[in-house]
Amino acid sequence: MILQDLEIFVVAPPAPGWGGRYWIFPKLTTRCGITGYGECYASSVGPKAMQAVIEDVFTRHMQGENPENIELMYRRVYSSGFTQRPDLTVMGAFSGLEIACWDIIGKARNRPVWALNGGRMNDRLRAYTYLYPEPGQDPTEFWASPDQQAEAALRYVDQGFTALKFDPAGPYTIRGGHQPALSDISRSVAFCKTIREAVGDRADLLFGTHGQFTTEGAIRLGRELEPWNPLWYEEPIPPDNLLEFAEVAKQVRIPLATGERLTTKTEFATLLRAGGVRILQPALGRLGGISEGRKLAAIAEVYNAEIAPHLYAGPVEWAANIHLGVTIPNLLLVETIETGGAFHQRLIKNTIRWENGYILPPEGPGLGIDFDEDLARAHPYNGDKLHLQMQEAPCSYQAENRFEGGAPSEV
Incomplete structure (x- = not known):
């Protein structure tokens, strides 16, 4: 097998846009006609520039290569330009291409990707979702x-979910860490209290933030949340302050989770060595793909740490997360968009099964999904904004801070 052709789909999910403003799917085709699909997670450049990066990474490091030679291609990309440093955009491009290579390899062998990466460890994967409003709400x-949100939590628990995420802690801004407003702390406490009272012990609470607090601010907020026993306190400080997570962990009795914005296993290893984080949330469309996810899971085992693959993207990264999750012994949870996401599932023709709070391993070859190219082409993203964008205005200590829940308010 030889990698020959690349096509890129930039797809805009219809409103309300759960999963971000757009999704980027590279399609690879071998010289013998086998196709594979991947997904590149959010980048720091616009979609046109990102397509150019994906094309450059493919033609420079992968075209003409055997798709089985994933480690070789990864080292080429990671070392490109005399770097061997985390590069969000380049590694995001390679991640989607790597996932597509695994899809090709599985199809060539007529086996699921999980069967080629250690086999079935988990017969079903415990899933969690954000709390989302109902249509018309x-x-x-x-x-x-x-x-x-408590009403939504009860609705999801009645469907079968046993873990629910919410993030009422206020804005994340370009200004870095800040002290939470007292109103943000009060609202966060009210969310935990009300949701816990609604669901009781039927579901774990996952308290999300987006790296918006200083170390001391994260400690102030985290201590107030302890009585409701969340399963995790997610990314309470900026993701570039890796060693400061340990300082938060020393003073807050809630497990810390982080990882959606990290790009290499080395960054995760720094967190583990520092002792602050034991729940790792890699985004496989950014980390380097499925192979790097497997390496990270093995590193985490040494530290008695767990993996909870992150998803705020489209269904191909979701599929990659699932194939990783099937194979590892230290899986905690996999994120999903509700029970799969209406448009997510349409785009892969309902080929992933969610059942009573769990995801079942795909049995088809490769990723086991049926990507609908016609639907993808019918929903192109033609704008120039980023997948997600951060607020420029600082946190307010007078007016109420509100977070939109990740749904873009404008095209």
């Missing part, structure tokens, strides 16, 4: 209402 009010 005012999202502005929903993101700020403990009562409405």
Whole structure:
């Protein structure tokens, strides 16, 4: 097998846009006609520039190569330009291409990707979802209402979910870490209290933030959340302050989780060595793909740490997360968009099964999905904005801070 052709789909999910403003899917085709699909997670450049990066990475380091030679191609890309340093955009490009290579390899062998990466360790994967408003519900009010989120939590628990994520802690801004407003702390406490009272011990609470606090600010907030026993406190400080996570962990009795914005296993290893984080949340469309996810899981085992693959993207990264999760002994949870996401599932023709709070391993060859190219082409993203964008205005200590829940408010 020889990698020959590349095509890129930039797809805009229809409103309300759960999963981000757009998704980027590279399609690889071998000289013998086998196709594979991948997904590149959010980058720091616009979609046109990102397509150029993907094309450059493919033609420079992968075209003409055997798709089985994943480690060789990874080392080429990681070392390109005399770097061997985390590069968010280049590694994001390679990640999607790597996932597509595994899809090709599985199809060539007529086996699921998980069967070629250690085999089935887990017969089903415990899934979690964010709390999302129902169709027709005012999202502005929903993101700020403990009562409405508690109603959503009970709805998801009745469907079978045993873990739920929410993030009422206020804005994440370009200014780095800040002290939370007292109103942000009060709202966060109210969310935990109200949701815990609604679901009791039927579900774990996953308290999300987005790296917006100083070390001391994260400690102040985290201590107030302890009575409701969240399973994790997610990325409470900026992701570039790796050693400071240990300082938060020393003073907050909630497990810390992080990883969606990290790009290499080396960054994760720094967190593990420092002792601050034991729940790792890699985004496989950014980390380097499935092979790097397997390496990270093995490193985490040494530290008695768990893996909870992150998903705020499209269904191909979701599929990659699932194939990783099937194979590893230290899986905690896999993120999903509700029970799979209406448009997510349409785009892969409902080829991943969610059942009573769990995801079942795909049995088809490769990723086991049926990517709908016609639907992808019918929903192109033609804008120039980023997948997600951060707020420029600082945290307010007078007016109420509100977070939109990850759904883009404008195209």
